[in-house]
Amino acid sequence: MNVAANHLGKRFNREWVFRNFNYEFATGKTFAITGPNGSGKSTLMQVLWGQMQPSEGSLSYSGHQPGEIFNAVSIAAPYMDLIDEFTLEEMVRFHFQFKKGRLPVEEIIDRIELKTSRDKLISSFSSGMRQRLKLALAFYTECGLLFLDEPCTNLDKKSIEWYHSQLGGVPTHTTLFIASNQDHEYPTTAVKVDILGYK
Numbered sequence: 001m002n003v004a005a006n007h008l009g010k011r012f013n014r015e016w017v018f019r020n021f022n023y024e025f026a027t028g029k030t031f032a033i034t035g036p037n038g039s040g041k042s043t044l045m046q047v048l049w050g051q052m053q054p055s056e057g058s059l060s061y062s063g064h065q066p067g068e069i070f071n072a073v074s075i076a077a078p079y080m081d082l083i084d085e086f087t088l089e090e091m092v093r094f095h096f097q098f099k100k101g102r103l104p105v106e107e108i109i110d111r112i113e114l115k116t117s118r119d120k121l122i123s124s125f126s127s128g129m130r131q132r133l134k135l136a137l138a139f140y141t142e143c144g145l146l147f148l149d150e151p152c153t154n155l156d157k158k159s160i161e162w163y164h165s166q167l168g169g170v171p172t173h174t175t176l177f178i179a180s181n182q183d184h185e186y187p188t189t190a191v192k193v194d195i196l197g198y199k
Helices: 041-048 088-098 105-112 127-139 157-167
Strands: 003-012 015-025 030-034 056-061 073-076 145-149 175-179 191-194
Touching: 003 041, 015 041, 015 056, 030 041, 041 145, 041 175, 073 127, 088 105, 088 127, 105 127, 127 145, 127 157
Parallel strands: 030 175, 030 191, 073 145, 145 175
Antiparallel strands: 003 015, 003 056
């Protein structure tokens, strides 16, 4: 899905996080939203996926109205919540009651590669296990726009390798956004968009 930002801006009280953001995100490409901590990467992502309203400017999505993109979006971010009372299997099945999966649920559960934790409550998961589950739910959702905010947060070396293997399987029709200030979190072919250029 193509996303066009026209004079986009977001402020909190009197402080502008970004302003005059003009950019066209082309279908099927990978974009790295870069900048130091606190620069506004997450805020821009949340505006792009429709969670926050911009303070000025507008967004357009090819074939969709801004208020109708829920089913076209998939998101993974460290600050997103999982349901602690669910097991891993219950969380996956619950998620895909509302989102279309790219694979059968049983295969998705296998590909998360946390087999020994399938029936454990999420409340017992480490921060790294939680992040891996969030990423899996995002990767295996059929979507036009995939947003990954600081995707390797809390991941160990093995999970980072797993993450990169999943990146290689993102469908070519999906527009991928990765917000990060770490080069290893996005592929070398990603188009870099520096948030500091829009202050």
